[in-house]
Amino acid sequence: MEVGARTKMAHSAIKGHLEYAYPHGDGLLILGWCSELADSSQVNIILGVAEREEKVPLSSCVRYWRPDVAISLNADKDEHKALYGFVATFPLPEIEDEIELVGVSLVANNSDEDIVALLVPERLAVEETMRINWSIWYRVMKHASQTLKMHQAFENLVTRFGKIDQSETLSSAHSSHTTTALSNESEGENLNPLRLGFDLCARISEKALLVIGWVVSVDNNVVVSDLVLTNKTNVHISEDSSEELSFLEDVTWIPRTDVIQPLKLKFLNNKVGFVCFIGNCSLDGEELSLIAHSETGDSLSTKLPLKDYSANPFALSEHLFTLFAPSSDYMREVLTRHIGPAMKQVWATYRKQGFLTTSSRQVIQYGTEPSNPKVSIIVPLYKRFDFVEYQLSQFALDPYMKDVEIIYVNDDPESQAGLINFCHANYPVFEIPFKLLHGGKNLGYAGANNLGASIAKADTLLLLNSDVMPREPGWLAKMLEHYKTTPNIGALGARLLYEDGSIQHDGMTYVKFPFFQDMWICEHPYKGLSEKVTPVKPGLREVEAVTGACLMIDKERFKQVGGLDKNYILGDFEDSDLCLKLRVKGYKSYMLSEVSLYHLERQSQNLFANNDWKTKLTIYNCWQHTERWDVLISQLKEARLNELN
Amino acid sequence: MNSTRVKKVLIIAHGHPELNKGGGEIAAYNLFKALDEREDYEALFMGRQSVPGAQHGGTPFSTIAEKEVLFYGEGFDVFKFTQPNKRLLWHNFREFVEQFKPDIVHFHHYLHIGIDAIRVVKNVCPDAKIVLTLHEYLAICHNSGQMIKTNKKLCYQSSPADCHRCFPDQSPQNFFLRELYIKSFFKLVDQFIAPSQFLKDRYVAWGLEENKISVLENGQEPVILERFDKLDNSPKQVRLAYFGQLTQFKGLDVLLDAVDLLPGKVKKRLHLDVHGSGLEIQPIVFQERVTDMLNKLSKHVSYHGPYEPHEMAELIQEVDWVIVPSSWWENSPLVIQEAFKNGKPVICSDIGGMAEKVRNEIDGLHFRVGKATSLSKVLERVAENPVLQARLAANIKKPVSLIESAQEHHLLYQNL
Known part of the structure; x- marks a missing residue:
């Protein structure tokens, strides 16, 4: 929040901050925030302009809602209480081209020492340097109280700068650095038709950047001819062109209603927002500029601060996926050409730092392990571990379990101590031997399962979710028997039921999901139907894929295909990925529906309306999965179709 | 089962009658005493005591009488009935069972000891037979085992989704897990005992096997006949009595409302004695209502406060009718047994174990549950027809004695 202002916090009772100063035709507009004193009439805003000093009491300024300030002050966030923001106007008659600002400060009446904040002197040119910061403006508009809206100054602002549509915006609220220049259009002079703004410039790696922003020409006859990145300090001096990188040709254009609306203009096309992954950017320096050029020779620049996301895939994805709506028709191209490659690089860097690998394998054995286990069950645990007690109570009823190795993999270092106590207390009640394995860090679903497999003794594995409960004793014996007698079997799954007895899983099929622009997703046919309506087909049947919640697989085959893939961020699609990897090697996936267990799946993802960040991460995983497997899945679907005919 | 040698029975209750005077504790204790008196049985009794200062250091056990052991338990998980202090189970309790080597472990309750104690018994003495007497509907219903919804309506069947509706902060999945968990221990029980057919039917509907539940009534101490005074045949007033905790679901408010509804001259022909306590821990609204009504009806209703179980016989003999106006299903209320034992007919709600x-019309009268108007009509009828009492009293069946009950249990144990 700077735009040419520096502030100083004095040691006083007032807390405040001056954020913007806008010169306009009638005077000066100051935006800032100030926390209340017991008596706000004690606070004045003092403006030093040229040789004059103007004083305006804070209580006469228009106040507006600033929840962000409330949060940082640890105060009440209520819309009627957190009116920390203020808009102060200073009418300055005979305003010229420039305002020479000596300073602006917040002062409490009772003491001259009580200077809160100071704006350093600056020359504010009336015409050129009128800036709008979209995010602050948006916030003011969105949360302006009725009082504010009725204030004359506010009306003037609105007239001049236009309303912003509150109902829909992709990123206005988040684009904190969008800048552009607006000129006094009614003057009819030779005006720059270009408008330029940016949302994000992320450093992906030493050489790679991801730039997201927007550029328009308000004159339909003038076309944007180039977009350029440069690290030149003064963009107006032409230097060697190797300091520049032109990227207009590589962008994907996306619509930006949040930009178009306030400008109240009609455009010939939807080329407003741009997304660009620049894989080979040799520009050095932390301070870049973005320049837009028009065919007619206009150009406009803005500073482009870089945010380093090169080793932080979670922050990057969180930021990225708040900028886009998943069901937009441009998403797939944006993923394939820009976001996908960017995320991939960042994730690879993250992995290289060793977050997902461990050489530590802490194993605690409870009870005496079976000497020759027939199956090794691997159950990853994350935070909630009371499931262990419920599973043990069910295992205790099944005599087959005495020949089974049970491995609980704790994937949450913070709960290790509590979990150890829990196991120590509960093991002797049920007397079912099991291992507690911990890798010392949070490896993720794939990492935890792979870790479990690395110490498993049996030659057949069963991947089992912690919230899956066996229904009848003998379920595992049945699965193993079928597994061992079926040639070329990769993954074997069982029927899974919700707590009300309806079907949660009975094999998975691939479906092109129209809301994700026809990328493949795994569907669970018959999900939610009762067993009465979908009776069991006895025996094995081949399916396209099987869920990882209950998946039997030969240990060697698991290792042969590299276990579960760690490139799916925060889990998703690993089970499908595994089944397809097996298929490539000639191993098929099967279902044994006559075996059923309960799967207490908490909630299914709302695939339609949810703009939540995690949903968007799923879309990235979905895209990765489709990139990798589109061809194979299409072949598989065609083969099955032919079979049916 | 080998019928020549003496059988060792461990009876586990959730309290000892000297410390807690509930019906369940008394029933368990009576069974213990009656079995132990037989030559073919040796019995031990184990119950909970709740005073932390009264226990020894380093062990949860203490002794109250030669064959009566107490264990100290606290922090019991009332959602899934597990013992929070697991070591108590797999170390102390295990040691105890290993030493005693019971042939039969009869859980009269699993509260406070923990339902997982059943698993420990199975681990330690795999050949011992396990019997469980069912009280209330605890395994089925999280609302204090009463099968009443949290909106006061009667509940007929549980389900994870419905239970979640009663208790929104427990997910349906949690209720499902609770049921799965409890049933995993119930699978280890050789035979269940239900004191009423109604309760048995509820548990069968919940999923227990029909032939695994036997209906056995709780035995009663015999009544000392000399105290059975003949009352004046035409009393001036018909005397009624209410016995029991003054809880919401025992229906005292319904009864007081019913008395209030009576016309003045009918009121004069009745008198109601209220015996019991526990009003101060009820919701404020209920407390206030009852107190107001007691004050209003003070000419016709006397509140006597708490009573000792052994006083019950005397108190019942002074009245003509006993009223059990509970608004929940009940199982086999001790009050009804006591009333019958003392030859008094019962007026009760028309649901569950009471009905x-x-x-x-045979040994008592029903009224529509929760409806003061319905009960009021019955009271009026009773007031206007004093001979009704003698007619119904004549039909009362003799209750099962303690010795008979012990014999019934013995036959059940034999068939395991």
């Missing part, structure tokens, strides 16, 4: 134990 089963009291036969309408």
Whole structure:
């Protein structure tokens, strides 16, 4: 929040901050925030302009809602209480081209020492340097109280700068650095038709950047001819062109209603927002500029601060996926050409730092392990571990379990101590031997399962979710028997039921999901139907894929295909990925529906309306999965179709 | 089962009658005493005591009498009935069972010891037979085992989704897990005992096997006949009595409302004695209502406060009718047994265990549950027809004695 202002916090009772100063035709507009004193009439805003000093009491300024300030002050966030923001106007008659600002400060009446904040002197040119910061403006508009809206100054602002549509915006609220220049259009002079703004410039790696922003020409006859990145300090001096990188040709254009609306203009096309992954950017320096050029020779620049996301895939994805709506028709191209490659690089860097690998394998054995286990069950645990007690109570009823190795993999270092106590207390009640394995860090679903497999003794594995409960004793014996007698079997799954007895899983099929622009997703046919309506087909049947919640697989085959893939961020699609990897090697996936267990799946993802960040991460995983497997899945679907005919 | 040698029975209750005077504790204790008196049985009794200062250091056990052991338990998980102090189970309790080597472990309750104690018994003495007497509907219903919804309506069947509706902060999945968990221990029980057919039917509907539940009534101490005074045949007033905790679901408010509804001259022909306590821990609204009504009806209703179980016989003999106006299903209320034992007919709600134990127009009268108007009509009828009492009293069946009950249990144990 700077735009040419520096502030100083004095040691006083007032807390405040001056954020913007806008010169306009009638005077000066100051935006800032100030926390209340017991008596706000004690606070004045003092403006030093040229040789004059103007004083305006804070209580006469228009106040507006600033929840962000409330949060940082640890105060009440209520819309009627957190009116920390203020808009102060200073009418300055005979305003010229420039305002020479000596300073602006917040002062409490009772003491001259009580200077809160100071704006350093600056020359504010009336015409050129009128800036709008979209995010602050948006916030003011969105949360302006009725009082504010009725204030004359506010009306003037609105007239001049236009309303912003509150109902829909992709990123206005988040684009904190969008800048552009607006000129006094009614003057009819030779005006720059270009408008330029940016949302994000992320450093992906030493050489790679991801730039997201927007550029328009308000004159339909003038076309944007180039977009350029440069690290030149003064963009107006032409230097060697190797300091520049032109990227207009590589962008994907996306619509930006949040930009178009306030400008109240009609455009010939939807080329407003741009997304660009620049894989080979040799520009050095932390301070870049973005320049837009028009065919007619206009150009406009803005500073482009870089945010380093090169080793932080979670922050990057969180930021990225708040900028886009998943069901937009441009998403797939944006993923394939820009976001996908960017995320991939960042994730690879993250992995290289060793977050997902461990050489530590802490194993605690409870009870005496079976000497020759027939199956090794691997159950990853994350935070909630009371499931262990419920599973043990069910295992205790099944005599087959005495020949089974049970491995609980704790994937949450913070709960290790509590979990150890829990196991120590509960093991002797049920007397079912099991291992507690911990890798010392949070490896993720794939990492935890792979870790479990690395110490498993049996030659057949069963991947089992912690919230899956066996229904009848003998379920595992049945699965193993079928597994061992079926040639070329990769993954074997069982029927899974919700707590009300309806079907949660009975094999998975691939479906092109129209809301994700026809990328493949795994569907669970018959999900939610009762067993009465979908009776069991006895025996094995081949399916396209099987869920990882209950998946039997030969240990060697698991290792042969590299276990579960760690490139799916925060889990998703690993089970499908595994089944397809097996298929490539000639191993098929099967279902044994006559075996059923309960799967207490908490909630299914709302695939339609949810703009939540995690949903968007799923879309990235979905895209990765489709990139990798589109061809194979299409072949598989065609083969099955032919079979049916 | 080998019938020549003496059988060792461990009876586990959730309290000891000297410390807690509940019906369940008394029933368990009576069974213990009656079995132990037989030559073919040796019995031990184990119950909970709740005073932390009264226990020894380093062990949860203490002894109250030669064959009566107490264990100290606290922090019991009332959602899934597990013992929070697991070591108590797999170390102390295990040691105890290993030493005693019971042939039969009869859980009269699993509260406070923990339902997982059943698993420990199975681990330690795999050949011992396990019997469980069911009280209330605890395994089925999280609302204190009463099968009443949290909006006061009667509940007929549980399900994870419905239970979640009663208790929104427990997910349906949690209720499902609770049921799965409890049933995993119930699978280890050789035979269940239900004191009423009604209760048995509820548990069968919940999923227990029909032939695994036997209906056995709780035994009663015999009544000392000399105290059975003949009352004046034409009393001036018909005397009624209410016995029991003054809880919401025992229906005292319904009864007081019913008395209030009576016309003045009818009121004069009745008198109601209220015996019991526990009003101060009820919701404020209920407390206030009852107190107001007691004050209003003070000419016709006397509140006597708490009573000792052994006083019950005397108190019942002074009245003509006993009223059990509970608004929940009940199982086999001790009050009804006591009333019958002392030859008094019962007026009760027309649902659940009450309606089963009291036969309408035969040894008692029913009224529509929760409806003061319905009860009021019955009271009026009773007031206007004093001979009704003697007619119904004549039909009362003799209750099962303690010795008979012990014999019934013995036959059950034999068939395991």
